[in-house]
Amino acid sequence: MTTAPAIELKGISKSFGPVHANKDISIRVMPGTIHGIIGENGAGKSTLMSILYGFYKADAGEIFISGQKTAIPDSQAAIAAGIGMVFQHFKLVENFTVLENVVLGAEDSGLLRPSLARARRELKALADEYELNVDPDAVVEDIGVGMQQRVEILKALYRRADILILDEPTGVLTPAEADHLFRILENLKREGKTIILITHKLREIMDATDTVSVMRRGEMTATVKTSETSPQKLAELMVGRKVLLQVEKAPAQVGKVILDVKNLNVTDEKGVHRVKEVNFNVRAGEILGIAGVSGNGQSELLEVLGGYEKGTGTITVNGQTIDLTGAKSDGRSRRERGIAHVPEDRQREGLIMDYHAWENVAFGYHHDPKYQRGMFMDNAAIKADTLEKMERFDVRPPDPRLAAKSFSGGNQQKIVLAREIERNPDLLLIGQPTRGVDIGAIEFIHQQIVALRDQGKAILLVSVELEEILALSDRIAVMFDGRIMGERLPQDTNEQELGMMMAGMNKGEAA
Amino acid sequence: MDLSTILQVLDSTVRLATPLLLACLAGLFSERAGIFDIGLEGKMLAAAFLSAAVAYTSGSAWVGLGAGIFASLLLSGIHGLASITFRGNQLISGVAINFLAAGLTVVVAQSWFGQGGRTPQLAGSARFEPITLPFADALREVPVLGPIYYELISGHTALVYIALLFVPLTWWVLYRTRFGLRLRAVGENPAAVDTAGISVVWLRYMAVLICGVLCGIAGAYLATALQASFVKDMSAGRGYIALAALIFAKWRPWYALYACLLFGFLQAFALRPDVIQTVFGFKVNAQLLDVLPYILTVIILAGFVGKAVPPRAGGQPYVKER
Numbered sequence: 001m002t003t004a005p006a007i008e009l010k011g012i013s014k015s016f017g018p019v020h021a022n023k024d025i026s027i028r029v030m031p032g033t034i035h036g037i038i039g040e041n042g043a044g045k046s047t048l049m050s051i052l053y054g055f056y057k058a059d060a061g062e063i064f065i066s067g068q069k070t071a072i073p074d075s076q077a078a079i080a081a082g083i084g085m086v087f088q089h090f091k092l093v094e095n096f097t098v099l100e101n102v103v104l105g106a107e108d109s110g111l112l113r114p115s116l117a118r119a120r121r122e123l124k125a126l127a128d129e130y131e132l133n134v135d136p137d138a139v140v141e142d143i144g145v146g147m148q149q150r151v152e153i154l155k156a157l158y159r160r161a162d163i164l165i166l167d168e169p170t171g172v173l174t175p176a177e178a179d180h181l182f183r184i185l186e187n188l189k190r191e192g193k194t195i196i197l198i199t200h201k202l203r204e205i206m207d208a209t210d211t212v213s214v215m216r217r218g219e220m221t222a223t224v225k226t227s228e229t230s231p232q233k234l235a236e237l238m239v240g241r242k243v244l245l246q247v248e249k250a251p252a253q254v255g256k257v258i259l260d261v262k263n264l265n266v267t268d269e270k271g272v273h274r275v276k277e278v279n280f281n282v283r284a285g286e287i288l289g290i291a292g293v294s295g296n297g298q299s300e301l302l303e304v305l306g307g308y309e310k311g312t313g314t315i316t317v318n319g320q321t322i323d324l325t326g327a328k329s330d331g332r333s334r335r336e337r338g339i340a341h342v343p344e345d346r347q348r349e350g351l352i353m354d355y356h357a358w359e360n361v362a363f364g365y366h367h368d369p370k371y372q373r374g375m376f377m378d379n380a381a382i383k384a385d386t387l388e389k390m391e392r393f394d395v396r397p398p399d400p401r402l403a404a405k406s407f408s409g410g411n412q413q414k415i416v417l418a419r420e421i422e423r424n425p426d427l428l429l430i431g432q433p434t435r436g437v438d439i440g441a442i443e444f445i446h447q448q449i450v451a452l453r454d455q456g457k458a459i460l461l462v463s464v465e466l467e468e469i470l471a472l473s474d475r476i477a478v479m480f481d482g483r484i485m486g487e488r489l490p491q492d493t494n495e496q497e498l499g500m501m502m503a504g505m506n507k508g509e510a511a
Numbered sequence: 512m513d514l515s516t517i518l519q520v521l522d523s524t525v526r527l528a529t530p531l532l533l534a535c536l537a538g539l540f541s542e543r544a545g546i547f548d549i550g551l552e553g554k555m556l557a558a559a560f561l562s563a564a565v566a567y568t569s570g571s572a573w574v575g576l577g578a579g580i581f582a583s584l585l586l587s588g589i590h591g592l593a594s595i596t597f598r599g600n601q602l603i604s605g606v607a608i609n610f611l612a613a614g615l616t617v618v619v620a621q622s623w624f625g626q627g628g629r630t631p632q633l634a635g636s637a638r639f640e641p642i643t644l645p646f647a648d649a650l651r652e653v654p655v656l657g658p659i660y661y662e663l664i665s666g667h668t669a670l671v672y673i674a675l676l677f678v679p680l681t682w683w684v685l686y687r688t689r690f691g692l693r694l695r696a697v698g699e700n701p702a703a704v705d706t707a708g709i710s711v712v713w714l715r716y717m718a719v720l721i722c723g724v725l726c727g728i729a730g731a732y733l734a735t736a737l738q739a740s741f742v743k744d745m746s747a748g749r750g751y752i753a754l755a756a757l758i759f760a761k762w763r764p765w766y767a768l769y770a771c772l773l774f775g776f777l778q779a780f781a782l783r784p785d786v787i788q789t790v791f792g793f794k795v796n797a798q799l800l801d802v803l804p805y806i807l808t809v810i811i812l813a814g815f816v817g818k819a820v821p822p823r824a825g826g827q828p829y830v831k832e833r
Contacts, residue, residue, distance in 0.1 A: 105704065155707075
């Protein structure tokens with residue numbers, strides 16, 4: 001006798017206006033397995049899971065839970081059907097305690113005390129069973145993201161979830177935390193829980209899942225046993241063509257020091273000391289990669305260099321000191337010194353989402369004489385210039401009149417890159433170059449960064465993706481808690497060592 | 512300055528703090544749920560008018576109170592519709608309610624009673640009378656404690672005691688009940704509430720309606736207990752002062768009581784320039800004293816009194832996203 005699938009979706013379709021997010025999707029997830037769903041951004045993974053969790057209503061299709069046809073009109077129905085979801089952006093009340101977050105929505109009665117007492121007992125049992133240790137009285141905003149994620153898992157288990165959906169769970173975790181998460185998932189699987197893991201990281205799929213389904217442009221292109229496939233095959237299925245997973249680059253031709261940072265300190269407006277006594281340099285023709293879990297001072301470092309955060313210390317570019325606090329500590333002065341900046345959060349700092357592509361391309365460089373006609377802006381010239389840049393950077397569609405928000409993540413990033421790189425800077429600051437970018441576009445962006453390096457430019461790369469750091473950098477510095485833990489050459493190190501350094505442990509120098 | 516003068520000032524502090532307290536707690540419920548409510552003022556004013564008008568017509572202050580709450584609930588419903596269902600701008604909706612109330616009350620009062628936009632004087636059972644607490648008369652002669660009990664604690668209208676009871680009640684609801692937990696959560700992160708399978712819309716409507724009830728009591732108190740009729744613009748900015756007190760109290764019920772007592776004290780002080788003269792030995796312009804609560808409001812709103820962190824989802828309509 002065959003067991004019924006824990007979840008079976010039949011013919012699920014969903015459109016948002018003209019966009020067909022899910023097209024006739026069918027999938028079977030067997031109980032007690034870890035089932036991966038992989039696909040590029042915008043492939044429809046999140047939409048599909050939102051339908052399963054009752055956030056959206058499918059236009060067509062049926063959902064079967066353990067063989068029973070089940071209607072899931074809202075999240076309440078999903079919870080009742082034993083489905084729990086850990087969202088990419090946690091749905092926690094930050095100033096509540098862990099206990100209050102777990103209990104919220106699953107209270108036993110109108111009064112809180114009995115519910116909280118029962119939850120406290122159950123959390124202890126769950127912690128012992130699954131390595132899910134969290135202090136129940138800690139306030140959520142005071143605990144790390146790894147802990148917060150455990151709270152989300154506990155919330156689902158407290159609601160008696162048998163099926164757990166995790167959406168991009170490792171994006172914010174250190175490698176060690178990610179390993180712990182996968183141990184938890186193994187424990188859950190052993191207890192007979194079913195887990196759906198949504199990710200764009202091929203390695204996680206290969207390491208953790210039993211079965212994997214690939215989505216592309218709203219369609220389910222394949223479901224295969226993980227043991228019978230390879231990262232190359234999966235990448236091909238995702239993109240629809242062969243993809244280079246490795247960045248090809250020649251050895252660096254290193255020149256003189258372009259950027260020199262000495263004793264840099266940054267304290268933010270809340271009085272938190274974000275960057276502590278940081279020293280490093282970047283030479284012409286090389287890429288310095290800064291690795292680290294987000295929130296360890298890399299953002300502030302970029303902001304100071306980019307001219308919109310104040311700091312103390314000495315920074316020289318091409319031998320000239322730059323102003324860190326005074327009138328010349330702004331973006332325009334930085335650009336005049338030959339510094340270009342592709343910020344980490346392109347949607348907040350790199351672009352104005354409601355403005356046209358051509359307006360976005362002019363920002364920061366709007367005083368360029370080429371863009372002026374008398375006392376007015378020469379909009380026609382800007383548009384023509386934008387069109388050229390869009391074509392050179394393969395922005396799709398190449399239409400300067402479209403609003404920035406109507407481009408995909410990868411194309412938005414290409415617009416920012418085109419604006420900054422085409423200015424021929426001596427130093428490029430680039431943060432999270434491929435966050436939220438499709439595999440195809442990642443390839444292109446990496447090639448552009450390497451090409452710029454080969455022209456003899458200095459590049460400071462900040463990324464939380466260790467694979468990206470390892471693939472692109474000529475030297476790697478690791479930041480933890482505002483300090484540089486050490487520098488390594490990519491050929492002399494590996495993910496394990498860098499992961500330890502990212503967690504604040506430094507084997508090499510501790511002895 | 513003798514004990515009886517101090518007691519008189521404190522006694523009027525309590526009377527003047529009551530409408531502020533009710534409005535402040537009203538705002539607390541609404542804002543804790545993430546709905547900013549600048550329309551406390553308008554709701555109070557509408558409630559003041561309708562309670563006075565109905566109390567005069569029916570001869571019962573309690574019926575008037577019911578009518579006041581009804582008027583306030585109606586405006587709350589509009590605010591809820593605009594800001595929850597239609598996801599409009601909460602400030603604009605609140606301001607609109609204030610304008611609506613300021614204009615409508617006078618126009619309706621004029622056509623109803625023809626007395627220049629006010630209601631007739633209330634007398635007898637059409638007005639809330641002071642209640643003498645048990646033994647107040649008997650204990651009056653006991654030194655110090657007797658006058659405190661008689662003057663300060665006893666001798667207020669029922670609405671004053673109701674307002675004071677709402678402080679522990681609010682605290683209990685907010686921190687000891689399921690409803691309170693969900694209410695606080697929806698003002699901080701509605702997505703967390705939504706994914707937990709609870710209706711954000713229902714919770715926010717409940718909060719807005721509780722806000723309406725409390726504003727209704729506050730307005731009725733103004734016209735049928737503190738004063739004996741409705742007059743144009745009688746809320747006199749109390750809704751805004753209550754909002755300042757709410758920020759001062761950092762959205763917590765007991766602190767709301769203290770903040771409102773402080774504002775009430777300043778208002779009471781302004782009524783007694785003679786006290787200033789005897790205590791400090793110089794004469795202060797009465798208008799200057801009147802301005803004190805408003806100056807304090809400005810100081811609080813300018814952020815001089817520590818950092819107040821409002822509920823994080825405050826003022827933002829909830830739009831479901833993946």
